[in-house]
Amino acid sequence: MSAEKEIKSSYIIPNLDRALRVMELLADNPKGLTMSEISDALEIPKNSAFRITATMEHRGFLERDPLSKAFILTNKMTNISHSTIAEKSLVENAWESMLKLRDESMETVLFGTLVNTQGVVLEQAPARHSFKFTVDIGTQFDLHTAAPGKAVLAYMSAREQSHYIKAMSFEQFTKNTISNADDYYEELKKVKVQGFGVDCDEEREGMRCVAAPVFNSKRQPIAAIWLTGPSSRIPIKNFPKLGQLCINAATEISKKLGA
Numbered sequence: 001m002s003a004e005k006e007i008k009s010s011y012i013i014p015n016l017d018r019a020l021r022v023m024e025l026l027a028d029n030p031k032g033l034t035m036s037e038i039s040d041a042l043e044i045p046k047n048s049a050f051r052i053t054a055t056m057e058h059r060g061f062l063e064r065d066p067l068s069k070a071f072i073l074t075n076k077m078t079n080i081s082h083s084t085i086a087e088k089s090l091v092e093n094a095w096e097s098m099l100k101l102r103d104e105s106m107e108t109v110l111f112g113t114l115v116n117t118q119g120v121v122l123e124q125a126p127a128r129h130s131f132k133f134t135v136d137i138g139t140q141f142d143l144h145t146a147a148p149g150k151a152v153l154a155y156m157s158a159r160e161q162s163h164y165i166k167a168m169s170f171e172q173f174t175k176n177t178i179s180n181a182d183d184y185y186e187e188l189k190k191v192k193v194q195g196f197g198v199d200c201d202e203e204r205e206g207m208r209c210v211a212a213p214v215f216n217s218k219r220q221p222i223a224a225i226w227l228t229g230p231s232s233r234i235p236i237k238n239f240p241k242l243g244q245l246c247i248n249a250a251t252e253i254s255k256k257l258g259a
Helices: 003-010 014-027 035-042 046-058 076-081 087-105 147-153 158-166 181-194 236-256
Strands: 062-064 071-073 108-115 118-125 197-200 207-215 221-230
Touching: 014 035, 014 046, 014 071, 035 046, 046 062, 046 071, 087 108, 087 118, 087 221, 087 236, 108 147, 118 147, 147 158, 147 181, 147 197, 147 207, 147 221, 158 181, 197 236, 207 236, 221 236
Parallel strands: none
Antiparallel strands: 062 071, 108 118, 108 221, 197 207, 207 221
């Protein structure tokens, strides 16, 4: 080990380092892990795992399933990082286009990006209708069902797509949920051809979404803008029209980001 590395390692706080490793581990296991599983996976003493998880639960970073006893990450870290992962600039550039899309479609419009292997909602403009779908800022969502997930992944490289798809559980939420990697790859091909992704009752019966990707100055997909509403107001025949509205909004945002 070099002298520089030795100096740096001497400043590491072991329990803080372990707590950060616990967070990274649980981020890769969204269904949660028990204290024993955490201890075994990270090769740390069980009493250390107990103190770390107890502290993180007390501080609101973890919650524990009362039946399985598994710990899962809460949205607290996402909320904290909400203003620090460059999405502040993203949201500022997206907000005007979000309002425009909301007024054109009358539906709730959301803006989000990918964090680790899930999507996260960064901002929303609630629908004009009295009955509407809204979510908490910082809410995370599964990529295999979500229209924004498909919109972003469709424009990634094959290597990047593989990274995200390997992490997907393909949990079956409804009869329309894509349940395997082969079908998901085929869906991404369709998305890239048409320019927008859809969630057609895939996560929840009666709820549909249409999304388009947002690009940075290097033409990399870094976010998505999408609209969501009940299937009664978003029939399948309207997907192309709504998809074009999302593409228009995404293009406006992308231009502001230098694309």
